[in-house]
Amino acid sequence: MLPAAPRHLAGRILHASKSPLFVSQCLFKPTFSALAQAAPGPSQSARLAGSIGASARSFSTRGSNLSATPRHGGGSQLLRFIASSRRPALIARHVRQFSASPLRRDDSSKEVTHEKEHHLHDSKTEFGRSEKASKAAQVNLSARLRKDPGTTGFSGFADIWRLLKIARPEAKWLGAAFLCLLVSSAISMSIPFSIGKILDAATASGEEGTLFGLPMNQFYMALAGVLCVGAMANYGRIILLRVVGERIVSRLRTLLYRRTYTQDAEFFDANRVGDLISKLSSDTIIVAKSITQNISDGLRALVSGAAGLVMMLYTSAALTGVMSLMIPPIGIGAFFYGRTIRNISRKIQKAIGDATKVAEERLGNVRTSQAFAGEAQEVGRYNKQVRKIFKLGVKEALASATFFSTTGFAGNITILAILVFGSQQVKSGAISIGELTSFLMYTAYAGSSLFGLSSFYSELMKGVGAASRLFELQDREPSHSLTKGKKIESAKGTITFEDVVFSYPTRPAVTIFEGLNFSIPPGSNVSIVGPSGGGKSTVSSLLLRFYSPNSGRILINGMDLEELNIKSLRRKIGVVSQEPVLFSGTISENIAYGKPNATREEIVQAARRANCQFISDFPDGLETYVGPRGTQLSGGQRQRIAIARAIVKEPDIIILDEATSALDAESETLVNEALQKLMQGSTTTISIAHRLSTIKRSERIIVLGADGRVAEEGTYAELTGRDGAFSKLMESQLGGGPEEEREVVMARREMDITEREADEAERIREEEERIREEEEERERREREGEESARNAEESDDEAEVVRERVKEEEKR
Structure with a gap:
């Protein structure tokens, strides 16, 4: 303004x-x-x-x-x-x-x-x-997981406590590892004290003395045995923590994967797959490391530091006072360094999730990229994400380099001060050479322990940053449970939409349905048509309970879908989508996905009903590997396997979401024959269609209007006889200028092809019937010939017997 x-x-x-x-x-x-x-x-x-x-x-x-x-x-x-x-x-x-x-x-x-x-x-x-x-533009992304979840409490201590609780099931093994830690740390801390005593004994005048009541040779042997015990304890600590860490990673991944799979459709609309994969892969490893190996290192540093401080006080309180002057500034620096590392770690995990998303999406569509010669463009897009990770890694490296170089310099200055002051103590006889040596070694132990605690805190903050992302996913409750509600025994009743009002959760201002009303009788074959974006596919999403209506009811046999068990409902519905999704595995595994306990015979019968004769052309037959997303098969082959998957499920309701729109004429013919077999019987069929051949085969057609209501419904003959929404929709798709005229010609050809296909199918059936009758006649004649031959043989045998008898009579 x-x-x-x-x-x-x-x-x-x-x-x-x-x-x-x-x-x-x-x-x-x-x-x-x-x-x-x-x-x-x-x-x-x-x-x-x-x-x-x-x-x-x-x-x-x-x-x-x-x-x-x-x-x-x-x-x-x-x-x-x-x-x-x-x-x-x-x-x-x-x-x-x-x-x-x-x-x-x-x-x-x-x-x-x-x-x-x-x-x-x-x-x-x-x-x-x-x-x-x-x-x-009024987007609702309340279901999206936050990129940088905040922490509660001072520096996220509430998340730290929750992070430690993840390891509770492994408390017994962690206790054993902690015991090994105490043993190995105690033995390690005894080494400087022993070295000091050995130096004092070596510099003492006179005969060879004893240490702790043992001659020096025996003391050396005993010290070697103690060091072996320390090595064994350290081995036990490491192996126990590694195994516990792997268990925690496995449990976390399983828990989060199960939690992800139980989320509603709104969650997957608002979150990217790459972020979820990053949580399941890298975040779980970071969390497991933080509560196993990192905590072990932190406890070891804490025990070593505390024991070293006690031994320094025992050796020389004055020198301990000099050394302790450096503890407060290093501790404060470690605290702020840990917070910085935690924030950078969160950003790195987000950037890794973005890079994973780009790689997963682009590599999954690599053929499209190669077809448009977009290899360099995609590599550049991924490199952009990698550069973000690199810049964040540089920031982390700068923070680490600044902190550890500063604290290392401070530690060296402290040792120098101890040497200056300690030499004066030795000259005055306050301490011996061996005690000064022991003190310096304990100072090194304490310094390394202090650095270890700093590293422990920074790694713990990384774990907190990753854990906060996992906790957000773990704590999210889906809008509706998959297992609650009344289990449905049969879905063969009337399907009714009563005053349904619906808008997608992520676009609440865009109303898809505004008082939608229609009913589908059981066992009928219904097509749902309408303009693009009119909500045709949304009908199937509502029937499958991916979403719930804003208001109104959806009934099956008089039962409200909101009161039904979602899993039992989906078991009664088969879906064949426009882009069939096959999973990496064999053909038989993909068909059996609709019914995991299907027998081999059921899989074979479903494949035959779906016109999957092409399977016999593969050397491995049903055990042929289909490749990621079925890339080893053609579009028509994938579609027919998807139909077989729906057939083996034996559903009460079948939803065909433009199942033939992306196929060529030959593949469409084969798929349509398979669909005809699928639609036979008492199954209710709902076709989301725009192909004229599909629409004409339907018993009833429901036309959705742009206002989110039913514009009209009826048979194909009834709707084409009116000047209504269906006729206008057909005109908009088939009428107009030269391009549209060609579409009309193609549509007419499609109708002619459909009629010719029907005539050809009828001719083939008649030919098969004629051949079958000829085969039966031939078999009948063969049976009659065989019977005549047997009768002739029997007659010959009887004649021979008569002749023999005549000869015998003549002889008599």
Whole structure:
């Protein structure tokens, strides 16, 4: 909006300009764009509208002489438009119309530059924002997992405690590992004390003495045995913690994968798959490491540091006081370093999730990228994500380098101070050479323990950053449970939509259905048609309970879907989608996915009913590997396997979501034959279709309107006989200019092909019947011939017997 001070100046600019409308657009367009795109609330919109109106009226008063000159008509038109606006909706609509209107200039003007600017402006605003786009901009992403979940408590100690609770089932093994830790740490801390005593004994005058009542040789042997025990304890600690860590990773991944799979469709609409994969892979490893190996290292540093401090006090309290001066600044630095590392770690995990998402999506569609020669573009897109991770890694490296170099310098200065002060202590006889050596070693142990605690804290903060992302997924409850509700025994009843109002959770302002009403009788074959974006596929999503209506009811045999067990309902529904999804595995595994306990015979029968004869062309038959997403098969082959998967399920309701729209004519013919077999019997079939051949085969057609209601319904003959929504829809798809005329011709050819296919199928059936009858006649004749031959043989045998008897009689 123009401030009060420059308004008069704006009027003078408009007055002096030969193209006032163009200048006006430049002056007011930022305000209009902000108002049209921000979609503010009613009260804010009213204030903005009032402010613009007041500014415009003041501007119009001061520059009223603009309207006196014809060439300033554009500026006057703009001022009148602003001053007359009172409602935000009108302002936004006029702004869009105004932005789309061509700029005017005086006919006598020769401003070629202005025309170029106007052309450039139009090329950038080729598509204006519709009212539906403004509604769609009101996005609800409440189901999206936060990129950087906050922590509760001081430095996230609440999350730290919850992080430690993950290891509770492994408490017994962690206790054994902690015991091994205590043994190995105690033995390690005894080494400086022993070395000090050995040096004192070595520098003492006289005969070889004893240590702890043992001769020196025996003491050395005993010390070697103690060190072996320490090594064994350290081995036990490491192996126990590694095994426990792997168990925790496995349990976390299984738990989170199960939790992810139980989420509702709204969750997957709002979250990217790459982020979820990152949580299941890298985040779980970081969390497991934080509560096993990292805690072990932290406890070891804590025990070693505490034991070293006690031994330093025992050796020399004065030297301990000098050394302890460095503990507070290092501790404070470690605290802030840990917080910095935690924040950077969260950002790194988010960037890794983004990179994983890019790689998963692009590599999953690598053929499309290669077809458009987009390899370099995709590599560049992935490198962009990698560079983000690299920059964050550099920040982490700088923070680590700054902290550890500073603390290392401080530790070296501390050792130097101890040497200076300790040498004075040795000269004065306060301590011995061996005690000073032991103290220096304990100082090194304590310093390394302090560094270990700093590293432990930073790694723990990384674990907290990763765990907070996992906890958010673990704590999210889906909007509806998959296992609660009444189990349905049969779904063969009438399907009824009663006053259904629905909008997708992520786009609540865009209403898909507004009082949708229709019913589908059991065992019928119904097609649902409508304009693009009219909600045809949404019907199947509602029937499968991926979403719930905002209001109204969906009934099956009089039972409300909201009261039914979702799993039992989905077991009664088979789905064949436009893009069939096959899983990496064999053909038999993909068919049996519809019925995990299916027998081999059931799989074979389902494949035959789905016209999957192509399986016999594969060397491995049903055990042929289909590749990731079925990439080793053609589109028609994948579709027929998807149909077999639905057939083996023996569903009460089958949903065909444009199952043949992406197939060629030959594949479509085979798939349609398979669908015909699938639709036989008492199964209720719902076809989401736009192919004329599919629509004509339906018993009833439900036409959805653009207003979210049923426009009309009836048989194909009834709807084509009316001048209604269905006829207009067909005209919009098949009528119009040359391109549309070709579509009409193709549609007619498709109808002719369908009729010829039916005639050909009938001819084939008659030919098969004739061949079968001929085979039966041939078999009958063969049986009669065999019987005649047997009779002839029997007659010959009887004649031979008679002749023998005659001969015997003659002899007598």
